[in-house]
Amino acid sequence: MDLKDGIALHKQISDWLKQQIETGALASDEKLPSENELSKKFDVSRVTVRRALQTLENEQLIYRCQGLGSFVTDQRTHQSFSILNDFTEELEGSGLEASSKLISFEQVDISDQKNLLSYLDIENKKIAVQIERVRLGDGEPIAYDITWMPIFYGQLIEGYDLEETTIFTILEEEFDIPIEKGCYRIEASMADEKLAKHLNIDPQTPLLLMNRISYTIGEKPVYYQKRYYRNDKMVFELMAERRNSNSESDEELPFKEMIPVFRDNT
Structure with a gap:
């Protein structure tokens, strides 16, 4: 994919990833390329990639696990269960x-x-x-x-x-x-x-x-x-x-x- 002038880079990347998800090129629960891989692929900074991924997360198309990466959701909704909801x-x-x-x-x-x-x-x-x-x-x-x-x-x-x-x-x-x-x-x-x-x-x-x-x-x-x-x-x-095994707290x-x-x- 060639990035175009006049359109924010992070939006072009998020739109491309969204298309990959919607067409099935990226399947449910499949891991996305890493920030470093996406940065090299599009020749942009990792900050730009993070903005693109944040857009997809906000739209509930992906979820991110710290230390593991980003994954495609199996259905496009993620609601925090740490908050009491009806x-x-x-x-x-x-x-x-x-x-x-x-x-x-x-x-x-x-x-x-x-x-x-x-x-x-x-x-x-x-x-x-x-x-x-x-x-x-x-x-x-x-x-x-x-x-x-x-x-x-x-x-x-x-x-x-x-x-x-x-x-x-x-x-x-x-x-x-x-x-x-x-x-x-x-x-x-x-x-x-x-x-x-x-x-x-x-x-x-x-x-x-x-x-x-x-x-x-x-x-x-x-x-x-x-x-x-x-x-x-x-x-x-x-x-x-x-839990941090070195912690002395019982909390x-x-x-x-x-x-x-x-x-x-x-």
Whole structure:
């Protein structure tokens, strides 16, 4: 490729790399040429190459791993999972329009489910609000949610359109109840008949199960949720740092970033 006058060099390089990705010359998860290789190929500085790569990263066409290089994404969205997001925010940048199909919204007796009582901090109560939804991207099922809420919060969102908006949005924008943090547990699961039907997959298909408790001010639980992701639609990428063996500090090192990547199987 010959660079042209009148067009910023970094843009010409990013456009060329984008074309390589879009035509399949650079495949999903394939490593890009190094900054040094690109610098020599186009006879430009590494600063120019870095600007080109930053453009592609901003457009979510590539992801970069420190010390390893840059790689083509397997679908063009990378959202930081180190920030607490709702489903709509997770899909931002994916090119998919988020929506939900409400399956049920009801009050249920959970007096015999001690784990739920504990998660919701309502050990002295018996009833919670249970919400079940299929989570969609461009109308296609990506995940299935089962959410339990203390009666107080559940009654606040009753009557709102949970197919077009999220629980976070309703609580934060309508009632000034901020969602401040979440606690996650990720595990493998299998689709039973019910999940298979709603997710449009075969029974016993492996799923990724995300358990989450979301908290508002004062560490009050707003809900406990089990979200079953189709793993042919979404995977997670984790960026972490190794503890310095010479460090005398006992402080735990948090992971740097965990990213949900939505796959395009079309």
